[in-house]
Amino acid sequence: MRKLLPILFFVFASASFAQVTNSGQPKSWKSINLDEIPTIAMPDFDLEAVKAEDKVNDKKRNVPWRFGYDFSVSYGLDNSGQWFNLESGGRLWLLKFHSEGAKTLNFLFDQYKLPDGATLYFYNEDKTDVLGAYTSSQNRADLNFGSWLVDGDTVIVEYFEPESSLGQGLLNISAVVHGYRSAAQFKSAKALNTSGDCNIDVDCGVGSDFDDLKDELKRSVAMTVVGGSGFCTGTLINNTANDGTQYFLTANHCLGGGVSNWAFRFNWISPNPSCATTSGSTSGSFNQTASGATLRASNAKSDMALLEISPNLPDSWDLVWAGWDRSGNSPDYVVGIHHPDGDIMKICRDDNGPFQTSLSFNFEPNTEVWYINEWEQGVTEPGSSGSALFDENGRIVGQLAGGAAACNGTSNNGAYDFYGRFDVSWDFGNTASTRLKDWLDPNNTGEVIIDQYPAAQVFTNDARLIVNELDSEVCGTTAEPIFKVKNVGSNTITSIDFSYQVGSATPVNLNWTGNLAPDATVIITQPTLNINGSTSVQAAITSVNNNVDNNPTDNTYANTVNNFSGQSYVTTAVTFELLTDDYGEETTWELRDSSGNLIQSGPNSPYADTQNYSISLNVQQDECYNFTINDSASDGICCFFGQGSYELVTAENEVIFAGGNFTSSETTSFSVVSSLATQQPNLEQEVSIFPNPSNSVINIQNKTGLNYSYKMYSVTGQLVKNGDNNQLSVNQLPQGLYLLQLDFENGQKMTERIIVK
Incomplete structure (x- = not known):
């Protein structure tokens, strides 16, 4: 049987990727003779032995695709290079590295701390490939930093220190990586247009039902450079505080080490898209980069990793933080946005929707995934790993783990992919380091669904249903969920019609009235539900301000709750x-x-x-x-x-x-x-309340053998009757809707709606 391989592919960067972090030009180009710069020559190494190792390691699913040989070094401002004073003020530190035969060179730093106004550049001798300017915005508490790759076997490192900050900079290069193989060895071009012809650029249409969402979500996606030696994809993801915290979702198998030197590149989109044709895409602007992150959570159970990007992402980049759905409900269809093979941004769509399953993946025997049989449009490839799976509402439900999907000319090969499930990632494990909920719901709101930040559209009447304290598995015969509503619209909400149903029991209909301001949340009800075996629980907001909700996609809840009945x-x-x-x-x-x-x-x-x-x-x-x-x-x-x-x-x-x-x-x-x-009785089966509706008398038939008392409330919460008998008169009550609560001596509760005519 064919093995499932992680979609993580390690390649090198070429001149087509060269770019600046901000803007500008190295100062040495105008005033310094590059021949005067001291040169560090890397020693020879046994390339044939390294290639022999690669023949073995390339077949392993848990070993990164290696492109370079790592030289451990220690070169810093105090022990190497040469300083040049500038007539315009400030000074330059320059050091040249040469590694014979290298296709690329890149650098890792164990000390990187730039003062305000300082800049760092990397460029090759013919000035065709330039990285920079890196600034203090890349500073991290752990002082780590990793550069992108520069073409060629000779690269100059330039550090500029302004006069106001002399002596305040801190730099030390801890590794020089000799890139000895590249994507060009496998494909005819580098990076741009290296992915298969069946791929679809993100600005190609994938359906009128998703194109508007796609145009928002593409601004959340970034290509990641893993430790300077690999490609994955990931997505900025929103949290319930809607505060733009720079959380970034990707795959656990992309980690392979620290994330402090990861690089992130946003909005690399072709201005002339290629839509599953043999015509190549043209490169778009690609200057939105950041370096450095902190790992917040990860697990192999759903192949999830959540990072927090360190440097501030500028408002001018016009980024989006994608929303998510942790309900676990199966989407009608799904869409992926990603960077296959480190190529320009692509998109794919599965019209049939995925299904849930578990499989052995990357040494986790029971990885919980969404399984896609085949893509109808586009495909994923190595380098797409970690990219988000979006449902029909544009909300994240998973991230790409592995599969066998690929191109076969301008069509895909009809093979599968699988994505780690977001709902499993949400609360897997017992600590914040293995699950998402501690980070993406910092105030413990219990929200199951949230939309993107900033909002793509704000509706006038828009209520969102939130269900807390209702797990899929209950120990006992009762559950006590909290049904809440959040106002995510622009108008104040003054009335909400709400309904919930347990199993085949009669639905409970409620009406809430009050003043719910935008962004505020209110508890509608906290009933005690009777759970016996596998029991369905459904709830819905049926109207807002006596009108249909303008955005009903987050108005419903459905779950199956199991207890240990019979076990x-x-x-x-x-x-x-x-x-x-x-x-x-x-x-x-x-x-x-x-x-x-x-x-x-x-x-x-x-x-x-x-x-x-x-x-x-x-x-x-x-x-x-x-x-x-x-x-x-x-x-x-x-x-x-x-x-x-x-x-x-x-x-x-x-x-x-x-x-x-x-x-x-x-x-x-x-x-x-x-x-x-000690097992509690099933109240739904052993207690009957009739007739309902009634104009005169309500009967309570109790077969549990337990004593009880009752309380009857108006819909505004006012207590109108209480007692402990089996019959209560309602003929003196005004017409309307009432709640009858039964409290049993063993602690169980039962709530029944009563309509009095």
Whole structure:
């Protein structure tokens, strides 16, 4: 079977990529004889041995495509180069590097701190490839910096220090990279137009239903230079504070080391787009670059990495921070915007929409992904890794992990791609370093969907539904979500019609009135929902200010909530009994509680082959658990390479689960209880309230055997009746809508709508 390879491709940059970070020209060009500059000659190295290593490493999915040989050096302002005083004031520091036969040279710095007014340039001897001016805007607390690549085997480094800042600069080059191979060895051109002919430039149309969104979202996408030696793609992403924090979403497999010397290049778009033709694109302006970032979060479970770009991105670049949707709902169709092979910005579209699955990828046995069978327009290629997957509303739902899609002439090869799922990235793990929610929802608003920043369009009547405290898995028989509404329009909201439904129960309709200012949020209701097994929960805003919402795409919520009904065991202990197969070292496992906390995992050292193990699990009563067993070779522990098996067994020898024939992983959910009597009744099934509507009497039929009391409220929240009997009179109440809440002695609550005629 064909292996799934990360779409991460390492190539070199050419003169067509040469550009300035801001603008200007090296000062040495007007006043310095370049022949006078001291030259550092890099030593020879065994290129044939390096190429022999590449033949092996190029086939590995977890090893970067290497283009250069790294010389470790230490050259700084105090121990090398030459200073030149300028008649106009200030001084220049110049140093020349030569590495015989190099196609490119690039530089890493372990000390980079420029004072205000100082500049740093890199250029080759014939002045055809220039990088700069880099300024104090690239300064970082860790002093790291990485340059782009310059064509040729001889490169001059120029540092200018103004008279007002003499002696304040700090520079030290820690590595010089000799680029010994390039994209030109594989394709006839460099960078621009290196991607396949079936690719579509981002300014080509992909459908009238998305073209307006595309014209906004392309301003969020950047090509990234990974550690000076590789290409990926990523996207500026919005957070619930809508404050322009420079968060950047890409793929975990693009990291490969620190991100402090990453380079980001925005808005490289062809002014004369090529739309899946053999005609090449023409290069557009490409001078919007920044260097340096901090890693905020990453995980292999969804192949996600979130960075924060360090230098301020200028307002003049007119960038956009893309919105996102963490609901996990399947999109109708999806679009990708990316830089394949380090080429100019491209776009692709899948009309059929992706589906969710898990697969073994990059040493994670159970990566959660969106799977795309085939692109209808365009394609992705190496270098597209980390690029965002946008749903039909232009919101991020994932980032590119891997696949086999490629061009076959001006058509694609009909192969698949897969993207790490945003909803999994949102809350995976137990710390901010593995999940997105701590960064993208800094005020813990609980928003499931947000739009881009700055907003593409502000509507007058626009309410957004937010659902908090409702996970897909509930330990127990009740859930207590918080239904909230945020005003994202320009008008004050004075009324909201809202509805929610649990399973097949009668929908609950509510009307909120008040004054909700733009950007403000209000809680509509906090009901107690009865969950029994797999239960659907739906909610919707049905009207705003007695009118249809101008932007209804964020008005609905749908989720399936599961509890541990039928998987509860009265016991004081659970044991994991394991018989390994012929490859015991491939087996690992973990136990997590209902909050996702890791309780226990193993083994501490690899398991032996065909051996029995008995492990006591650290369980507590009245808690729910997920037990997952993994096989790193994705062939389970039975029955291909030995007859391995496992069981989860209670202290009373009741088997919770037994198995062994799986692929990469298998998960068993169960709860441990002190007594099944402690399991709460299903109120939806055992309590009836009738007739409804009624003009006179409401009857409460209670089959739970539990005592209860009731409270009846008006829609404004005023208590109008309370008691503990089985019948209540409503004939004296005004016509309208009321809420009846039942409070049971075991702590359960039930809310039912009552319409009085």
